[in-house]
Amino acid sequence: MEWDWNFVAEIMPTLLQGLRLTLLVTLLSAVVAAGLGLAFAILRRSENRLIAAPVGLVIEFIRGTPLLVQLYFIFYVLPDIGIVLPPLAAGVIGMGLHYATYTAEVYRAGIENVPRDQWEAARATNLTPRQTWIHVIVPQAVPPMIPALANYLIAMFKETPLLSAITVLELMNQAKSVANSSYRYIEPMTMVGMFFLAMSLVSVVILRWLEHRFGRLAK
Amino acid sequence: MADWSGYLNLILQGALVTAQLTIYGSALALVAAFLAGMGRLAPWRAVRWLSTLYIEFFRGTSIYVQLFWAYFVLPFMGITLSPLAAGILALGLNVGAYAAEVVRGAILSVPRDQYEATVALNLTGAQRMRHVIVPQALPLMLPTFGNNAIELLKATAVVSLISLTDMTFQAQIVRAQTGNTLIPFAMILILYFAMALLISAGMRSLERRMTRGLDGVR
Numbered sequence: 359m360e361w362d363w364n365f366v367a368e369i370m371p372t373l374l375q376g377l378r379l380t381l382l383v384t385l386l387s388a389v390v391a392a393g394l395g396l397a398f399a400i401l402r403r404s405e406n407r408l409i410a411a412p413v414g415l416v417i418e419f420i421r422g423t424p425l426l427v428q429l430y431f432i433f434y435v436l437p438d439i440g441i442v443l444p445p446l447a448a449g450v451i452g453m454g455l456h457y458a459t460y461t462a463e464v465y466r467a468g469i470e471n472v473p474r475d476q477w478e479a480a481r482a483t484n485l486t487p488r489q490t491w492i493h494v495i496v497p498q499a500v501p502p503m504i505p506a507l508a509n510y511l512i513a514m515f516k517e518t519p520l521l522s523a524i525t526v527l528e529l530m531n532q533a534k535s536v537a538n539s540s541y542r543y544i545e546p547m548t549m550v551g552m553f554f555l556a557m558s559l560v561s562v563v564i565l566r567w568l569e570h571r572f573g574r575l576a577k
Numbered sequence: 578m579a580d581w582s583g584y585l586n587l588i589l590q591g592a593l594v595t596a597q598l599t600i601y602g603s604a605l606a607l608v609a610a611f612l613a614g615m616g617r618l619a620p621w622r623a624v625r626w627l628s629t630l631y632i633e634f635f636r637g638t639s640i641y642v643q644l645f646w647a648y649f650v651l652p653f654m655g656i657t658l659s660p661l662a663a664g665i666l667a668l669g670l671n672v673g674a675y676a677a678e679v680v681r682g683a684i685l686s687v688p689r690d691q692y693e694a695t696v697a698l699n700l701t702g703a704q705r706m707r708h709v710i711v712p713q714a715l716p717l718m719l720p721t722f723g724n725n726a727i728e729l730l731k732a733t734a735v736v737s738l739i740s741l742t743d744m745t746f747q748a749q750i751v752r753a754q755t756g757n758t759l760i761p762f763a764m765i766l767i768l769y770f771a772m773a774l775l776i777s778a779g780m781r782s783l784e785r786r787m788t789r790g791l792d793g794v795r
Contacts, residue, residue, distance in 0.1 A: 547645055
């Protein structure tokens with residue numbers, strides 16, 4: 359089968375539509391992962407073992423099982439107990455939750471890098487734990503970790519095709535539906551690959567810049 | 578809801594396919610990782626360039642796209658793979674690309690004087706790698722290799738989408754036939770987690786074996 363540029367031009371609008379949804383999903387899930395990850399990291403450090411231990415177990419469990427199965431779980435099992443989520447919401451929650459367990463590790467490294475005397479100073483000035491986290495620890499722990507967090511943003515972007523399995527019409531799903539209706543697989547699949555490669559190359563440049571901008575604060 | 582032992586059997590058969598994919602995929606990934614990781618450090622420009630191309634390509638595109646490409650596009654070029662072969666190929670090459678960077682990093686972190694000593698002793702390039710550099714670099718790679726193997730195990734779930742009857746695929750069948758969603762999915766989640774724990778335990782004991790006798794060196 360030959361490569362057909364006319365067909366590529368024909369399917370381009372559909373693919374670009376899919377790409378837009380892919381980017382939207384990535385950004386929304388990134389927000390969930392960034393927020394939830396910080397919560398995980400802080401709860402896991404809690405002095406109360408009844409909080410720290412279960413949170414640790416949940417993190418390990420989510421990290422040790424496939425995202426695809428988690429997505430199925432959210433999309434197919436939760437409706438049985440009365441929680442019906444639209445595909446997009448299920449996808450964002452599933453992906454955000456999965457990657458939150460990874461970003462939690464990044465935050466942990468950032469938190470451990472905050473010098474001990476900062477904690478002691480917070481205690482000496484009689485700050486509550488809440489104030490200590492919000493005003494002292496998090497502002498120092500998070501900026502050096504931004505490049506590492508951005509790394510996971512790229513990883514999430516590459517995982518979005520999984521959402522096609524729960525009927526989200528993102529880039530991969532659009533390409534599959536085009537391929538199935540025209541019986542041409544070469545162009546749609548290759549174009550999707552090219553899109554991902556192009557976006558990854560762009561994101562590598564942005565990552566370098568982020569490392570330059572924020573990485574230095576660590577020292 | 579009647580025949581639970583039959584459904585259980587189905588899921589265990591799927592677990593076997595998942596285990597198979599993980600083992601063969603890891604083996605391929607290991608070979609690819611060493612070839613590409615050392616290739617990036619080779620004295621020949623063409624080999625370095627080719628290795629970089631491989632690594633960047635497989636890290637830059639999604640595993641899912643690679644799998645679909647291997648399964649749906651390659652047949653048009655005259656290469657028809659069975660779903661199992663396509664799965665092993667895509668998983669192995671994808672994880673191999675990540676692991677190649679680990680190999681490269683570990684080899685580079687072996688102290689320079691070790692290289693100088695092999696030159697002074699007049700070892701050939703192959704002897705240097707085989708007897709001096711790799712034995713010291715391997716313990717550094719192992720923990721990350723363990724993580725990579727778990728990533729590979731998790732990525733195997735994706736092959737259910739190209740009609741390979743792995744654990745996730747079988748769970749979908751059980752769901753379709755019984756209408757029960759919680760039990761099959763909860764069960765395979767636990768099985769995946771158990772396999773991941775098994776891999777990390779295996780890697781830890783391997784690490785202990787490999788570092789035996791290296792205490793004074795590092």
